[in-house]
Amino acid sequence: MNDASRSAHTDWPFDDLESNVRTYCRRFPAVFSRAQGHLMWDSTGKCYVDFISGAGALNYGHNHPALKHALINYLLSDGPIQSLDLHTEGKGVFLTKLQDVILDPRGLDYKVQFTGPTGANTVEAAFKVARRATERQTVIAFTNGFHGGSLGALAASSNRAKRRAAGTGLGDVVHMPYEGYLHGSFDTAAYLEAVLDDPSSGVDLPAAIVLETVQGEGGLGTASTAWLQRIAEIAASRGILLIVDDIQAGCGRTGTFFSFEEAGITPDLICLSKSIGGYGLPLGLTLIRPQYDVLEPGAHAGTFRGQNLSFIAGAAALDLWSDPEFARSVADRADQLDQQLVTWGRQFPLLGPEPMGRGMFRGLAFTENRLAGEVSQAAFERGLLLETSGARGNVLKVMPPITIGKEDLATGLDLLEDVLRELNVEK
């Protein structure tokens, strides 16, 4: 933090008033005041390239003009803002767009449950649906998975520090090894299958299996198409519901709208949040295969499940996908990003940056855990925002907006390369 921003701070009540639990602002102690696309500016005027993208909630960048326009119009028209689960024109627009642009073209048939507007709440809802539909209690989750901080979702989350914060029991979830666990030394799908079929495994027949196709908080571990297909088949053949938590991996982050499209699987339940509101506005929804839509009216509620600004911006964002060129452009950026990450792997052998993830959902795993944090810190000084991931914080997340332009991406990556080069020399 330079002197200018530090002095700016004296006017602000953050340190005095905010809880000790705050975290991002400790590493990036700027006060942000403006944002546009892949850029942010702090109150001193310093500009940052944002490769955090709101932890996946800003896939379309900051303040996308088309979305902003729609929002301002909606506000000016005095459309209802908060509408519980009443019908509104805004919700109608969103639902229609979801159906027309996303579900129908992919041949998908889902009921939409608007939950509380957090990812955790979509997971809580999905667990309720799965447990009620199967009348079983256990949920299978995976090592390095993260699904949210409320008690039900937290039980399925693997981070020990976050779990300990619960201060109480986290029950009815069993964690199984994700693909590649233990250095890939065993077939984790076969192990899951054995545990499910073994009447003496100690694991009761579960209601659901919940997984992320790419583990955003867990260090960008990535499941292969083959593994996803096997897990889907394992679940389906045993009457276990498959929940894909696409909160961070969905909404185009991996290149397709849903992260599991490439794998050709059809989850029983899909959790969406983060970028589904388009503009960084809170929205959460659970997609439910119709036969499992068993919760009774009002059984899962939440005040903010009818957020019309989120509907409006979300619908405008979904509209982007109606042009096939959009997905193609994301794919191009993903290729560009991939080439760069692979190159760095060869270029900086001392740091050993192993490319993680896929699409625009990428990371670099370093040989030494501390390196990811050091890169993040040095990048911040240079005006590039990058966060770390993984329980040991050893993975640098590289998540530009999926809408970023070719040159802009290159510029941001250049900043990162400078940092890597410097650290590589130091080492």
Place this chain on the structure above:
Amino acid sequence: MNDASRSAHTDWPFDDLESNVRTYCRRFPAVFSRAQGHLMWDSTGKCYVDFISGAGALNYGHNHPALKHALINYLLSDGPIQSLDLHTEGKGVFLTKLQDVILDPRGLDYKVQFTGPTGANTVEAAFKVARRATERQTVIAFTNGFHGGSLGALAASSNRAKRRAAGTGLGDVVHMPYEGYLHGSFDTAAYLEAVLDDPSSGVDLPAAIVLETVQGEGGLGTASTAWLQRIAEIAASRGILLIVDDIQAGCGRTGTFFSFEEAGITPDLICLSKSIGGYGLPLGLTLIRPQYDVLEPGAHAGTFRGQNLSFIAGAAALDLWSDPEFARSVADRADQLDQQLVTWGRQFPLLGPEPMGRGMFRGLAFTENRLAGEVSQAAFERGLLLETSGARGNVLKVMPPITIGKEDLATGLDLLEDVLRELNVEK
């Protein structure tokens, strides 16, 4: 639903696409398209007086001009929308306002934890804080209380149908009788005290006691000042943290900003959501007495904990409280409302509408459970929106915006009186 609105529906995907869990829209099957103050309009142009107020999330009415102005300006200026827990100018404005207008004038000293933007999440956070701070697990909650639908908050909620939807164990919460339980035939505070001090009550020493001063979802049961003071004393003298869930009762709903001001107690933790975002925009926060601010950085996270539109609108709403006239005006409306409710109690003895709640957080308990629903239905036909409350749905909630004008309130109440008169005759 008239034919016009029904035919309007055919264009909309609600019934086809939305989950069975939807509930408000079943009773009020209009499609709303515009809202202003205490009024809403549906897509056929029909106007409704809104005495639901977003279940407490719209205390300042729909689309308050001052707040709208601030929001549009913020959008035009490209301020950051979603900022995780980074510092932003918007958050700074909100925190400063909270301190200057609310906390300092009341002599209150709290740390602010921005949680996920739902009431449930503020409760989940408060439970984590209380459990970690005390290293105990049990939470005491009360009959007819409601604190949210995620697993931790749901365990503290009393509604059996919502609890069953969990489909799994809801542990570590013990429900005690709220004031007046069992027709007021015993001293529930004395019972709580006995249970806490009895080493053989079967109830382990708890981390926290969580309560609502007025039970919004539980039928508008209302705790007296004396009872609140006793519970606060019982907690304090035993090292048990007192959590006031002011999600629905706070932000002026009862007349004062916090619902417990009259009682003169100082909770250890306060949960705020719903109207804290001012404009119906999602925001949730937990106020923590500094000595209990024990969660480690990142121990409770959530993508949407940095919502700048909510900060902006929320700050503008807090600003309303800087004028003492504002609270005075709310008190006047509350008196007007109270007189009407009391009058009806005498006027319609067959229906026996017993006034519930306090301030602008009111209800009518009917002699027969079905009556509340019937009133709500008949009112909807006449253009008045009222929801029911209580596990048996026997309480009609009467919650106008706290900003409603004298004439507007009278007009809405007249509509309700028409319904009551009609039903009273029928009976």
Place this chain on the structure above:
Amino acid sequence: MNDASRSAHTDWPFDDLESNVRTYCRRFPAVFSRAQGHLMWDSTGKCYVDFISGAGALNYGHNHPALKHALINYLLSDGPIQSLDLHTEGKGVFLTKLQDVILDPRGLDYKVQFTGPTGANTVEAAFKVARRATERQTVIAFTNGFHGGSLGALAASSNRAKRRAAGTGLGDVVHMPYEGYLHGSFDTAAYLEAVLDDPSSGVDLPAAIVLETVQGEGGLGTASTAWLQRIAEIAASRGILLIVDDIQAGCGRTGTFFSFEEAGITPDLICLSKSIGGYGLPLGLTLIRPQYDVLEPGAHAGTFRGQNLSFIAGAAALDLWSDPEFARSVADRADQLDQQLVTWGRQFPLLGPEPMGRGMFRGLAFTENRLAGEVSQAAFERGLLLETSGARGNVLKVMPPITIGKEDLATGLDLLEDVLRELNVEK
């Protein structure tokens, strides 16, 4: 402890080898070597009158001659000792006796499940049966109840210190106030009923209600016939199973074989242990109304559920009940005991010994908690064994064998009176 017994100790490994968890031997540090009826002798030859009766496992006194004879004969005949749940002649004798002497004469129809030979295990079995039969999870237990130390039974036990020893969550049991709680200031049965019928009490519809008619570990609280009948009716009319834990109160301790006979209720499940083995030998069984006998073969097992010495001695003990004179004699002793306790209440007002319990299941509650322990200690010095009860240890348990003779009972009571007189003077 006198010097003789202390020196005797030096030969023994107790203090060195036994776990810190040991408790009775701390207060009564003799080494016992012989026992007969109501008498015990330690290794120094000192004689003690035993009013502890193995905490209810020695209702028929020590080494009852008829039972001893049967046991020795069985051993000499090389009858099988441990037989899992195979049929044996010993088990046949026991079952036949149970049916002929106990069940049939009382018009009772139960299936017998031999569980692990501890009271806790009979409770664990009863909970499994109730939960499976109803497909519900919650069990209602009462303040000051004790049902055993294994995790399922412990969850229903109320003693906070014993609960804390679990070191983990104790779930799915809700404790309600026993009759007379809070100084009898409210109708606890009405409260239970309200909580069960209130869809917003926070208490889910339970599988079972478990109770002791006299709370042996909880301080000898005693339910009235009227209260028991109401609880039984409350359970029956809601499809909730009533479990009477007659582990300590049964087998004649209260005067009748089952403690609930006077109340005329028919529990759905009855837990028996302690004196059911007759001679202090381990045996535990759960009586199940036939329609609830739903556990599948082997669903609840336990190596020692086929204990033939216990069957043999238990059958011989049941045989005692075939003579109506036996119950009459127990009733006489109970009257004798009652008169004495009531007299003391008047005689020693400074100590305020309030008579507790009924039948031969008696206690004295003192005004000051420490007094019970002091009486127990002083009595031990004089050669009378008495233990304390209640979470605060303020109740002196007075539990002679139910077979004790009139003179022997008087002699033991005289010893106790001496102690009371002495303490009364000191005070």
Place this chain on the structure above:
Amino acid sequence: MNDASRSAHTDWPFDDLESNVRTYCRRFPAVFSRAQGHLMWDSTGKCYVDFISGAGALNYGHNHPALKHALINYLLSDGPIQSLDLHTEGKGVFLTKLQDVILDPRGLDYKVQFTGPTGANTVEAAFKVARRATERQTVIAFTNGFHGGSLGALAASSNRAKRRAAGTGLGDVVHMPYEGYLHGSFDTAAYLEAVLDDPSSGVDLPAAIVLETVQGEGGLGTASTAWLQRIAEIAASRGILLIVDDIQAGCGRTGTFFSFEEAGITPDLICLSKSIGGYGLPLGLTLIRPQYDVLEPGAHAGTFRGQNLSFIAGAAALDLWSDPEFARSVADRADQLDQQLVTWGRQFPLLGPEPMGRGMFRGLAFTENRLAGEVSQAAFERGLLLETSGARGNVLKVMPPITIGKEDLATGLDLLEDVLRELNVEK
């Protein structure tokens, strides 16, 4: 069942009175009346060779003369039978013998906690100790393990049918793969280590690891010395307590008194039951390394924890171990048994009986699950008692008394060979 025994049945109340949960007696519907060494007789006089040995509670055979003698003498002397946790001469004899014959010669230093006299209760006690000593809640157990039917022990047991019988949540235990899981395709110790060290495995740092060295109920899976040493090291280096459940594998069943002696490990807690009472009499104890003896007096209780007949017979049984010839003789029998099992593996390839277990704790795993049950049934007809094991019942347990003579063992094995030969032909 022949006609004679069937008609004998008509006098017996078993089918009418016993709960549906009974299981052994369904497969072996004789009524047993006499037993001696490895032989049992039913009420028709038919003789059976007993290779079940009370599921491990009769390691020293039925009615061992030396033990019988001691028991009769004790009964004749009117020694106390049930003594809670008071000191008695009987307990003194047992403790002294345990120290002199078992602990001291092996250089072991443990505190002895007498728990309720079931294996499950020793496990419940061990879990309490471990959780209190570490202030952690999770226990690691293994696939195919069995530790008892009370809720705490059941949570650590893996059998799905037995778990389902609980009808409620079984929390705070995580099951990991036992050695050889998934056909030995991965290093289960390495997996355990990875999960423990991975801060994002979803498995919280546990209080304890509980294991059986040979899985008696789980199909006779057997841990190698190397694996046991690794698990012990993994636990020790992380401050996790190692609990060896030696309830079935201990007391000489594997050849040494403790089953882990060969592995040279020193568990933090050892659970003993079954044959520790020597004569099939109930006794259970938990051995605790002194530094973990943390439960407060009375924190874990149980009426039948002072069983003097069990002490007397148990002490006499321990005395057998004072002669080194005893262990040598058990080893000889184990060799004889092993040779036979290995021979059969070659001799009956169609049945594919794979030898399982070690010492006198043996089994045969068949290629088809149903075969074990068929062998057991056919053997019963021929007068040989053998039970099955494993969640799918595919393993035939072969557990003669460890005291069986060479010729007697050969005779019993001949009976079994006849059955195998017959079935091999049929196939």
